[in-house]
Amino acid sequence: MRQRNWRIVTVGIVLIALAVGFYFFMGLMAPQSNDPAALMQTVGSVSGAAVGISLVMIVLGLIGKKV
Numbered sequence: 001m002r003q004r005n006w007r008i009v010t011v012g013i014v015l016i017a018l019a020v021g022f023y024f025f026m027g028l029m030a031p032q033s034n035d036p037a038a039l040m041q042t043v044g045s046v047s048g049a050a051v052g053i054s055l056v057m058i059v060l061g062l063i064g065k066k067v
Contacts (some may be wrong), residue, residue, distance in 0.1 A: 001067055005017035008061030023047040 026043040030036040 003067045004064040012054040012057035012061060015057070016051055018056040019047045019050035019054070022050075035046040036052050 023043055027040065030039050030043075033039045
């Protein structure tokens, strides 16, 4: 029997929400930048990495540990 770690799942969900919020917030700030395309490329990479890490956290939290 495995016990799920709901703290890790919750943190993963919150991290996804923060990454999506950061992406859209920076999308609003991009027109003021000197190079909006490069800015959004960097922001997309950072947000994508954060979402990837959070998905791994969610999966590992749902798998859980042996009791």
